[in-house]
Amino acid sequence: MAGVPEGDSVTIGKLKQIQAQFAKERDWDQYHSPRNLLLAMIGEVGELSEIFQWKGEVQRGLPDFKEEEKVHLGEELSDVLLYLVRLSDICGVDLGKAALRKVELNAIKYPAKASKEVANKEDGIENSTSADNGTD
Numbered sequence: 001m002a003g004v005p006e007g008d009s010v011t012i013g014k015l016k017q018i019q020a021q022f023a024k025e026r027d028w029d030q031y032h033s034p035r036n037l038l039l040a041m042i043g044e045v046g047e048l049s050e051i052f053q054w055k056g057e058v059q060r061g062l063p064d065f066k067e068e069e070k071v072h073l074g075e076e077l078s079d080v081l082l083y084l085v086r087l088s089d090i091c092g093v094d095l096g097k098a099a100l101r102k103v104e105l106n107a108i109k110y111p112a113k114a115s116k117e118v119a120n121k122e123d124g125i126e127n128s129t130s131a132d133n134g135t136d
Helices: 012-025 034-052 067-091 095-109 112-133
Strands: none
Touching: 012 067, 012 095, 034 067, 067 095
16 A cells, blocks of 8 residues: 555545645646535545445445445545545645544534434334334
8 A cells, every 4th residue: 555554544644645646746736626626526426326326225244245346336435535535635624623523513413312312212103103003
């Protein structure tokens, strides 16, 4: 792996550094405006969506996917990630810090206890509906 010793984890900062160097070596900085990067990322999200488009609901771990489908999925996920990292760099946003802040805001907005209470109520509604009409 480019610049990352085997067994080490890859950080957003390392991806940012690799992407910046990659673009510089190819003189692509001139094309990497926020708008262009966003549109390219949306195109990659479309390619990612195509993988799941006709599969219906899929199970965690993708047990029904062939190995080459999983490899392709990894490539498309990577394309989206790399454009996202590059976009955040060009915009001057520390993506790691922004993501952690968003997780904290979501924890406030969606407290675990309240989420569990809603899930329990929904389970109770499903169970009482099933019991009322004789279905399971």
